[in-house]
Amino acid sequence: MGQQNLQSQNENQLLALGRVLETLREEENADVLIETTLHYLHSEFHYRLIWIGLYDRLEHRLFGKGAIAPTDDLTFLKQWFDLEPGDLLEQVVIQQRPVTVPNLQQDSRAGAWRRVATELGIQGTILFPLRCKERCFGVTLLGSPQWGIYQHPAEKAHLSSVLGGLAAALYQIEVNWQRSAIKRPDQPLFQVLYDLMQVPTVTLRLDKLLSTTQKFIAPTRTNLYWYSPERRYFWQRVGSRQTLHNFGDLRSTTAGLMVAEVNDFYQALVEGQLVAIGTGRSLLKAESTERLLARLRTRSLLAAPIQSQGELLGFLSVEDNEPRIWEEGEKKYVSATAQLIGLVVGSEELEANLEKVSKDTYFGAEIAQAIARSSETEVALKNCAELLCKRLEANCFLILQPTPTGQFNLRFGTQPSNRRLPTTPFPPLEPEDQEWLSNSTETLMVENLDESFRLLSWDQGLNQL
Structure with missing residues (x-):
């Protein structure tokens, strides 16, 4: 009969362990994970004090995330605990190994936890790191009213499985958060x-x-x-x-x-x-x-x-x-x-370059057609002048022909209807302007005649336009 009860008890423990491990694998809420772990530890191991603190790597401190204790006031257990060199909690976080304390009330490394242990009647204590991928995510504290504390191998295995599962779940939550926080360009x-x-x-x-x-x-x-x-x-x-x-x-x-x-x-x-x-x-x-x-x-x-x-x-x-x-x-x-x-x-x-090349090609064809279709020179010049003025958005078109005296007569010209074409020849060019025009094989341009030193001898004639 006793053998059957023991077997039934073991089966129940395994079922409870399986359920909690399944929850730890599937749950994505840290609060639910910690609450589940607390209730499992309390129901299976009956420690008087169970406390879980999460580790803040940037500030190097622990935050009390959940606790089960023989008191209604859990304020102290749910606050920040700064880690100081040499204290028990920092030792667990840094070394990432469990630490057993025979009497937490008398251990000088316990700091403020000595007072808590005295008030709650805690002596034998186990500090267990929540460790995954060589990183510490927190600490679990298990306190007993008896002096000293001993764990059976099966109990150690259960604790290691549950707290390891909790650490793995916290690790996955952090990874998921980092992925969502990282900006993906x-x-x-x-x-x-x-x-x-x-x-x-x-x-x-x-x-x-x-x-x-x-x-x-x-x-x-x-x-x-x-x-x-x-x-x-x-x-x-x-x-x-x-x-x-x-x-x-x-x-x-x-x-x-x-x-x-x-x-x-x-x-x-x-x-x-x-x-x-x-x-x-x-x-x-x-x-x-x-x-x-x-x-x-x-x-x-x-x-x-x-x-x-x-x-x-x-x-x-x-x-x-x-x-x-x-x-x-x-x-x-x-x-x-x-x-x-x-x-x-x-x-x-x-x-823009392709459009310009296309327009230039088409414009050349238009000029050629205007010349070919006109039997009279004046008509051909007039048609070409209209096309050129339209393309350049110009108002005036002049063809000047040099004379033996150096002057330039107006051979052909177009002007807006409200303006007149020059009636007198353009005076001879200055030598530098003559050289400038004669030596060029490309179209020459003067952006602003008022600010340029080019074609000064033609100022009067050009200003009439």
């Missing part, structure tokens, strides 16, 4: 690639890329700075709060950066390097870092170069007004977005 990048195909203009595409970056990284602001090689200057082209699309808009913004101010920053961009400035160390010199942050009015910065065919076009700037540790996923996202911007702008230039 691939997902928003795939989405923005799809969105870019739906946006018709480069301006809107750039706005879309910046708004997506702002949403993913959540900095104070996101800006796009464009580089002017002539002025060796970075100017703000697009920002998360404003949009500037032309170099002429430079005067309307205070944000800008001279290369001479931060030359090593410029060199890093030319070499295709991502510049990260935050709470960590920057690859720039201290003076350049300070000057760069001051000019951009920020405290943390991620700057990725924008390049096309090996040429630096500008940089994508992610700025935060607070010191910040940039995550690896954030760095990869900014670098990838900067490359996308380079492709977007590069495709814009390619499309």
